[in-house]
Amino acid sequence: MSNAEISKLLRNVAASYATKDEKKYYFQIIAYQKAAEAIEQSTTELKDAHKENALEKIPGVGPTIRKHLEELFETGKVKHFEEVMQDVPKAMFPLLDIPSFGPKKAFKLVTFFDLKNPATAMNDLEKIAMDNKIAQLEGFGEKSQQDILQAISEYRQGTTKSARMVYPFAHEIAEKIIEYMKKHKAVKEIQPLGSLRRKVSTIGDVDLAVASKEPEKVIEHFVSYPYKERVIERGPATSSILISGGKHIDLMVQQPERFGSLLQHFTGSKHHNIHLRELALKKGLSLSEYGIKHKKDKDATFKSYDTEEKFYKALGMEWIPPEIREDTGEIELAQKNAVPKLVELSDIRGDFHIHSNFPLKPSHDLGRNTIEEMVKKALSLGYSTIGFSEHNPSVSNQSKKQIYDHIARRNEEIDKVQSRHKSIRIFKLLEIDILVGGSLAIDDNALSLLDGALVSIHSSFSMEKKAMTKRVLQGLSHPKAKILSHPTGRLINERPGYDLEWDSLFAFAKEHNKALEINSWPVRLDLPDALVKEAVEHGVKLIIDTDSHAADQMDNMQYGVAVARRGWATRDAILNTMEYNKFSNWLKE
């Protein structure tokens, strides 16, 4: 059973409790929901955690749920769950996937209309709504009947899912609007909110916050944005516009003196804020977007905060970078003033995944710019090192000699460019395919021409987990292979990536001094942040590269740095913060 399936099962248990006696089971419901969420977000497969007796490491899984899960893995079912769900109509469960459907609504509809078949429940309900029968039901009306039809239709189109953009794309949209908004003098400060500010890899809507004493002028300026399609909503302090591509931009304006609390609240994450409120409650305080007030004092006014630093300080902790506000331990550290200093873009000294247009007949795509053009771009970014890592020459229709000569000629070109640019040190690398059997695509003779190699999977993605792990480890075991490039192989919104036994890979990388890449390519962002965090915890070295195929793409480094920060990486964990000598020594280790 997959994590997603287990998570859904626990949600169904929670929903079943909710239909019975919500008051009585209130805290069980919350507990099951929490466990379901934690399992959904877990990077380790639960069945593996079960084998390793590590189920209780998952937050929200205590002794009782752990026992239930063990029963699930051993017998395929859980007696207690079956009892809880026994007299709950099965047809309500699929309806819970529809946005705006909770247990109460689903139960009421399924019971009243006596829907029996889970497989057809959604279609059945749609027909009932179209027959105008729902509006008659107590607690429902004409409008809610229409809303149900719309929710079902939108769910089918999967709009909520496919509408998520990759972070770099959302970031670019936001930057343009922020630049435009800053032109108005009523805008004192403007910041992204929500997942955009936390730099999550995929973003739904672009949310922005403005500090201003003149909200109406700010809103007026916002709705006049030249690239808008239409204005969706325009209130005194909030507004929403649609831009081309169907993307929503939401803006909220707040007085400067309470901007800090607003920013904090709408940056989230939800779990981070819940944890903060729980802590505050123990001190008799209540938190919201308006600030902090005393719980007991009903008439107490909110104390507002102009900066987040002051808000966090009032709660007895240091400021926390938005990227790690996910309630994965950051609050506990902030209380001890021990939040790690995360790597920054300005720490980066070089980029080592660069494709030039040098014609070495590669197995995959060539870059668009010359070696020298890429070097000049690196210099403009203030880098002191750069590594060229075109794809290996194609092996299917070229002899070993031809392959060797291609690489040798590329190296000569690098030497020429190096002689013209003394302030940067250039490494001779390649990105080499790991073949199905685990061997590298080119032979040792050709590899001897290189300072080191990035290795990666570009074929046969659907291998079984164990075999894929063996393949990758074998590829990495060659002395020249130092970096595993885009380690999961995922393309966001396109394909999930292959399966690997991550603990084995982390242990191998740590022992043999290999690095995992954080690839900054917008649809890759690979390693993903959650795995970066695990790698960092295992003491594995990482390297942030852009995989640039053109000079301007080297600006994508910021996106890889964002992923690294979300994975709690400090400067020490990132190899390309090193100066030339140290990096050169690491390559030879």
Next chain:
DNA sequence: GCCGTTTTCGGCCCGACTGTTTTCAGTCG
């Protein structure tokens, strides 16, 4: 059912929004 810098017992996040309601229930972020 979970969990621990006021707790191994006694707590458990906050507010907005929507639609159906004359004071609230359900859902969401």
